[in-house]
Amino acid sequence: MSYVAKRCGVKFSPPAIVLIYEDADTGKMRQRIMPVRNFSKFSDCSRAAERLKNSLRHSPYLEGVSQEQLERLHTVLRDHLLGRPLLTPRPDPGDEDLNKLEDEELACRKAQMDELFERNRRREEDPDFVYDLEVEFPESDAREPCSWDEDESDDAF
Amino acid sequence: MAGDDGGSLFDFDQATYDADEKVKIICLGDSAVGKSKLMERFLMDGYRPQQLSTYALTLYKYSTTIDGKTVLVDFWDTAGQERFQSMHPSYYHKAHACIMVFDVQRKITYKNLTNWYRELREYRPEIPCIVVANKIDADMKVTQRNFNFAKKQGLPLYYVSAADGTNVVKLFKDAIKLAMSYKQNSSDFMDEVLQELENFELEKKEGTSDKEDDLLQEMDQQLA
Numbered sequence: 001m002s003y004v005a006k007r008c009g010v011k012f013s014p015p016a017i018v019l020i021y022e023d024a025d026t027g028k029m030r031q032r033i034m035p036v037r038n039f040s041k042f043s044d045c046s047r048a049a050e051r052l053k054n055s056l057r058h059s060p061y062l063e064g065v066s067q068e069q070l071e072r073l074h075t076v077l078r079d080h081l082l083g084r085p086l087l088t089p090r091p092d093p094g095d096e097d098l099n100k101l102e103d104e105e106l107a108c109r110k111a112q113m114d115e116l117f118e119r120n121r122r123r124e125e126d127p128d129f130v131y132d133l134e135v136e137f138p139e140s141d142a143r144e145p146c147s148w149d150e151d152e153s154d155d156a157f
Numbered sequence: 158m159a160g161d162d163g164g165s166l167f168d169f170d171q172a173t174y175d176a177d178e179k180v181k182i183i184c185l186g187d188s189a190v191g192k193s194k195l196m197e198r199f200l201m202d203g204y205r206p207q208q209l210s211t212y213a214l215t216l217y218k219y220s221t222t223i224d225g226k227t228v229l230v231d232f233w234d235t236a237g238q239e240r241f242q243s244m245h246p247s248y249y250h251k252a253h254a255c256i257m258v259f260d261v262q263r264k265i266t267y268k269n270l271t272n273w274y275r276e277l278r279e280y281r282p283e284i285p286c287i288v289v290a291n292k293i294d295a296d297m298k299v300t301q302r303n304f305n306f307a308k309k310q311g312l313p314l315y316y317v318s319a320a321d322g323t324n325v326v327k328l329f330k331d332a333i334k335l336a337m338s339y340k341q342n343s344s345d346f347m348d349e350v351l352q353e354l355e356n357f358e359l360e361k362k363e364g365t366s367d368k369e370d371d372l373l374q375e376m377d378q379q380l381a
Contacts, residue, residue, distance in 0.1 A: 062258040097265050098188040099240045106240075110189050117194065120320040124202060131201070132326040137316050143303035148264050 005064035015077050041081035045074035174251040185273045186258035188264040191291040194319035198360040199329045213238035249280035254336035258289040261299040275305045285335035294318040
């Protein structure tokens with residue numbers, strides 16, 4: 001038996017990963033709903049994705065689905081549990097003026113940024129933590145110009 | 158004559174910042190550039206700032222020793238007030254140094270430095286100001302780039318990360334040093350004018366109440 005994965009998505013209630021696949025033997029399109037169990041807003045999406053990818057029941061169907069995609073789908077489920085809105089396509093984050101957002105939206109954007117912050121964070125408990133961490137970067141003459149300075153004429157407005 | 162009551166009216170007053178060993182350092186910059194995160198990284202865990210929510214202001218009190226003398230530092234953080242893209246004049250009042258932050262991942266926060274800097278100089282034409290490129294952990298390549306704004310204005314530029322701690326402590330220590338040396342050598346015209354105005358107000362006794370005094374008085378009560 002072999003299955004060709006076509007599309008993969010999520011169902012919020014109850015939380016599940018949904019796979020549309022083709023059964024290569026019969027040529028029929030089928031849908032498989034894989035419940036995501038023991039999953040809460042505190043769960044580790046990467047481990048949950050790994051568990052599903054390697055599960056005896058489902059792994060034969062998920063060969064064509066990368067673990068990264070499964071992880072992203074679990075993140076969607078978790079964000080839903082956290083009450084965060086779905087990530088919608090947004091304008092170039094570099095050009096969006098967050099000063100103009102409402103409280104809730106701003107809190108949401110800050111939460112998104114916090115993910116990166118937490119990932120890169122060095123905590124006091126970390127063995128390699130240095131309180132006064134100084135790093136010298138090349139002197140300004142050695143630096144390249146920044147594209148952000150190209151439209152200097154803006155200043156005239 | 159200003160009696161006890163009159164005195165307390167001007168206590169918070171930012172008149173305390175006239176004392177030799179006390180400085181006020183303000184943070185400026187757009188929403189979500191990491192101003193509070195930088196403060197928290199410098200002061201480390203468990204530090205609880207004072208929230209003056211009515212004024213959209215967060216106050217971080219810090220004390221340190223410089224040349225054997227205790228120095229009290231009040232860091233003023235914006236607590237959302239920046240969303241009006243302008244700060245209340247009392248935010249700038251008597252500040253001795255400014256830490257101006259942008260997010261290296263968001264161009265608009267860099268572009269808006271121009272506005273923040275313009276407003277800063279309206280109120281505080283001379284105080285030292287440090288430009289801070291925050292969140293370099295997100296993209297270390299930015300440290301090889303030159304951000305012309307700082308150079309054009311003749312301001313020092315620090316590449317920092319509140320997340321991994323790069324140059325955060327150095328930034329604040331240097332800011333305190335700059336604030337102290339500004340205070341000791343200041344011949345700021347605005348300072349003198351404000352001093353004159355204050356003496357004048359004091360002579361008029363406690364009856365005076367222009368808007369800022371009201372604000373300061375209320376702040377005083379909140380702090381007490």
